[in-house]
Amino acid sequence: MEQALSPVFRVSELNEYVSLVLSGDPNLADLRVSGEISGFKRHSSGHLYFSLKDENALVRCVMFRQQAMRLTFQPQDGMQVLLYGKASLYEKDGSFQLYANYLKKSGEGELYLRFLAMKRELESRGWFNEAHKKPIPFLPRRVGVVTSGTGAAVQDIFNIIQRRFPRMPVVLASVRVQGAGAAEEIAKAIDEMNRAKAADVLIVGRGGGSMEDLWAFNEPAVAEAIYRSEIPVISAVGHETDVTIADFVADLRAPTPSAAAELCVPEMDACYEAVRLQSQRMHRALSTRLERMRANVKLFASSKAFRLLEHRLMNQRQALDGARERALRGAREQMGAARTELMRMQTQLRALDPSAVLDRGYAILTDADGHALGGVRAMQAGDAVKIRMHDGAASARIETVLGTDGGERMGDNESTGGQNGAIGTV
Amino acid sequence: MEQSVRFEEAMQKLSEIVSKLENAEGSLDEMIRLYEEGMTLVKSCERQLDAYEATITRLGDAAEGKHDAE
Numbered sequence: 499m500e501q502a503l504s505p506v507f508r509v510s511e512l513n514e515y516v517s518l519v520l521s522g523d524p525n526l527a528d529l530r531v532s533g534e535i536s537g538f539k540r541h542s543s544g545h546l547y548f549s550l551k552d553e554n555a556l557v558r559c560v561m562f563r564q565q566a567m568r569l570t571f572q573p574q575d576g577m578q579v580l581l582y583g584k585a586s587l588y589e590k591d592g593s594f595q596l597y598a599n600y601l602k603k604s605g606e607g608e609l610y611l612r613f614l615a616m617k618r619e620l621e622s623r624g625w626f627n628e629a630h631k632k633p634i635p636f637l638p639r640r641v642g643v644v645t646s647g648t649g650a651a652v653q654d655i656f657n658i659i660q661r662r663f664p665r666m667p668v669v670l671a672s673v674r675v676q677g678a679g680a681a682e683e684i685a686k687a688i689d690e691m692n693r694a695k696a697a698d699v700l701i702v703g704r705g706g707g708s709m710e711d712l713w714a715f716n717e718p719a720v721a722e723a724i725y726r727s728e729i730p731v732i733s734a735v736g737h738e739t740d741v742t743i744a745d746f747v748a749d750l751r752a753p754t755p756s757a758a759a760e761l762c763v764p765e766m767d768a769c770y771e772a773v774r775l776q777s778q779r780m781h782r783a784l785s786t787r788l789e790r791m792r793a794n795v796k797l798f799a800s801s802k803a804f805r806l807l808e809h810r811l812m813n814q815r816q817a818l819d820g821a822r823e824r825a826l827r828g829a830r831e832q833m834g835a836a837r838t839e840l841m842r843m844q845t846q847l848r849a850l851d852p853s854a855v856l857d858r859g860y861a862i863l864t865d866a867d868g869h870a871l872g873g874v875r876a877m878q879a880g881d882a883v884k885i886r887m888h889d890g891a892a893s894a895r896i897e898t899v900l901g902t903d904g905g906e907r908m909g910d911n912e913s914t915g916g917q918n919g920a921i922g923t924v
Numbered sequence: 925m926e927q928s929v930r931f932e933e934a935m936q937k938l939s940e941i942v943s944k945l946e947n948a949e950g951s952l953d954e955m956i957r958l959y960e961e962g963m964t965l966v967k968s969c970e971r972q973l974d975a976y977e978a979t980i981t982r983l984g985d986a987a988e989g990k991h992d993a994e
Contacts, residue, residue, distance in 0.1 A: 783945035
């Protein structure tokens with residue numbers, strides 16, 4: 499039975515054997531393989547390392563410096579090429595790989611064509627319109643991040659937010675960013691951020707990778723979620739040169755996740771500084787204004803206009819003084835005139851005073867009750883009368899009433915009635 | 925979490941007031957009124973900045989749930 503057992507190989511022997519088998523196959527010795535370049539690397543030695551892939555499989559490739567120098571184009575990830583070469587085994591690690599003699603560009607890659615078709619479709623729907631883009635808030639109250647919780651991108655984002663605005667709150671939705679279901683997870687996280695009103699701005703993205711790695715960000719589910727997001731979205735997918743559908747739909751495209759963090763939060767110190775600066779400018783503006791007003795007052799006080807005004811004021815004061823003077827004088831004159839008039843009237847009155855008449859030797863005749871007698875008509879013989887003279891009075895009796903000629907005229911003036919009145923005896 | 929005047933809005937108003945003050949438009953009374961309005965905005969901006977607190981939450985965490993109420 500031992501003979502039926504297969505021989506025992508050492509690893510190197512096995513690899514050498516497989517290598518020989520492969521090399522001996524004429525179909526593998528002269529190959530043309532079409533596929534998309536992925537994971538392209540140019541080694542410092544000048545050798546090119548990359549993979550060729552389609553939607554289901556991948557094969558490692560190498561192109562040595564000698565052959566690479568003959569290339570007329572720069573191979574890139576996502577590029578659809580036709581490879582001329584042979585298939586063999588790299589004995590050292592047992593990996594199956596293609597050794598490329600020549601590469602030919604075979605038009606745009608399959609994925610790239612799908613990307614272009616999607617871009618055209620969404621563009622025609624108006625999803626990339628500037629009018630639909632929301633402004634990114636200058637200072638969000640919280641930043642939402644939709645990316646892989648374990649990648650380098652999330653660390654870059656956290657570090658930069660922390661550096662710029664150390665007290666900025668961040669809410670993270672950790673999602674798968676590649677592979678089946680990734681697009682749906684990203685879309686759901688964006689919707690969830692909106693439902694919870696969890697942030698004022700969202701960063702949606704991932705670190706660098708091949709076009710296939712980034713493909714979730716070209717899927718319609720992600721584009722739709724970004725489009726309907728009420729919260730402004732900053733896309734941050736891969737490197738500067740990677741462009742995805744998400745970048746076109748997003749409100750702002752950042753070239754890298756780090757750049758997205760820079761774009762979504764301001765520097766905290768700069769914010770404080772800006773407030774302080776405005777406050778300072780207000781102080782300065784107001785004090786400048788006050789200073790200018792003070793200077794203006796001084797300038798005005800010494801100006802010709804002000805001196806003129808002052809002069810006019812003085813003139814007016816003088817005029818006022820004059821007027822007051824005149825008024826006083828007028829009043830004084832009027833008072834003098836009144837006083838003169840008063841004195842004149844007093845003299846006149848004094849002239850009418852009966853006692854003054856008595857002084858001149860006249861007498862007043864009254865009845866017994868002291869009523870002045872106006873004329874002889876009121877007298878009868880036997881009436882008792884009183885004679886008042888300047889130095890006293892005497893009683894008398896009427897003997898005869900002699901007549902009334904001229905008496906009526908005399909009777910008009912009672913105060914002088916005694917002058918030519920009845921002659922009586924004392 | 926709602927603020928009466930958001931930071932950028934307040935800063936926008938503030939810079940309008942500053943330029944009005946710097947151009948010395950209006951009467952002194954008007955300037956003093958603007959200055960007082962500006963100082964209110966300055967204080968509001970500073971309060972908004974002071975109010976920030978660094979937290980990292982995960983969407984769906986209990987801490988995040990409270991924002992539903994907003």
